[in-house]
Amino acid sequence: MKLKTYSFDLELKDTFRISHISRDLQPTLIVELSDGEFTGYGEAAATSYYGVTVEGMSEDIKSIAHIIEANIHKTPEELWEITNPYFKGKSFAQCALDIAMHDLxxxxNGLPLYKLWGLELKNLPLxxxxxxxxxxxKMVQKMQQFPWPLYKIKLGTDEDVEIVKELRKHSDAVFRVDANCAWTAEETIENSKLLKDLNVEFLEQPLPKDDKEGMKRVxxxxxxPVIADESCITETDVKKCSGLFHGVNIKLTKCGGLTPARRMIAEARQLGMKVMVGCMTESTVGISAIGHLLPLLDYVDMDGGMLIKNDIADGVKVYDEKTHFPERNGTGAKLTKFK
Structure with missing residues (x-):
């Protein structure tokens, strides 16, 4: 077995601001995992908000290299269960390893993941x-620089509705609004009435994750519709969101990879909830993994590769208002830059 990790700084096209952080660079970890014949690649973006560093993720994975080597020929799901006890509270590192194992x-098996899962590339959400x-x-300028039929608008200011009104003057695209926990229940209910008339499709995580009483009202x-993000981190959160949200936004890094994400999708469906998968500004390595889940989803946020200047990989790409899949097995991701 061969296990390598790479660190990259992804350069953002524009300074990225949300209600609690701003950044121009996105550090990311790439995991290269080989069984001697085939090689798989995985990724997890670091984030100071969750206290996750590239160095920490790399150390966590390498510390169990002997366990990975002993189980390298098992399925990704089996390896996930075996290594899970060593990744408690370290879901980002587990995600990078899990994606690499799925790619491998x-x-x-000589198949892209979606075929391995019995899925077809039909009716894919954009x-x-x-x-x-x-x-x-500047927000208007960003839209004009990248014309697109569907925008997620990050909010969390004192003038959120006015911002959307101004943006609407410059685009007929569908808007989604992500308040990143910045609103109260009263604000959300009132804003929903105004934003619906502005062709907003749904509201993502309007309230702080612990405000359950407020979310019942909302x-x-x-x-x-309201979609959970910060309120839906791990598998146990899906059921807790039922009756509080109309859908959940699942992040591979937060839940620990494709293995738990697929289980979360299935549970959300059983509960009658809409399903979205989001990204953390990963390169095309991480975005490619998300791409294979598309047949299972209602909504997707996989614009990481579109937001960076120096993508380090080829694979599943989003352009021309479509998602394009390469004719390669596994996730289809292929590193084009190495360190």
Whole structure:
């Protein structure tokens, strides 16, 4: 077995701001996992908000290299269960390893992941393109620089509805609004009425994740659907979101990879909830993994590759208002830069 990790700084096309952070660079970890014949690649983006560093993730994975080597020929799901006790509270590192193992597993079986899972590339949801918090002028400029039929608008200011009104003057695209926990229940209910008239599709995580009573009100009184993000981190959170949200946004890094994400999708469906998968500004390595889940989803946010200047990989790409899959097995991701 061969296990390598690479560290990259992804350069963002524009300063990315949300309600609690801004950045120009996105550090990311790439995991290279080989069984001697095939090689798989995985990724997890670091984030100071969750206290996750590239160095820490790399150390966590390498510390169990002997366990990975002893189980390298098992399925990704089996390896996930075996290594899970060593990744408690370290889901980002587990995600990078799990994606690499899925990529390796697909290549060993001679199939892209979606075919390995019995899925077809039909009726795929289109990714939104994210517009971070900025001056209205700069937000308009970002939309004009990247014309797209579906935008996610990051909000969390004192003038959120006014911002959307101004943006609407410059685009007929569908908007999704992500308040990143910045609103109250009253604000959300009132804003939903105004935003519905501005062709907003849904509201993502309007309230702080612990405000369950507020979310009960919003769930019953909002005229727009509400989608959980920070309230839905791990598998145990899906059921907790039922009756509070109309859908969940699953992040591979937060839940620990494709293995738990697929289980979360299945559970959300059983509970009658809409399903979205989001990204953390990964390169095309991480975005490619998300791409194979598309047949299972209602919504997707996989614009990481579109938001960076120096993508380090080829694979599943979003452009021309479509998602394009390479004719390669596994996730289809292929590193084009190495360190």
């Amino acid at each position: 597993h697909g290549k060993r 990714s939104n393109y994210t517009i971070g918090i900025d001056s209205v002028e 769930y019953n009184e909002s005229v727009l």
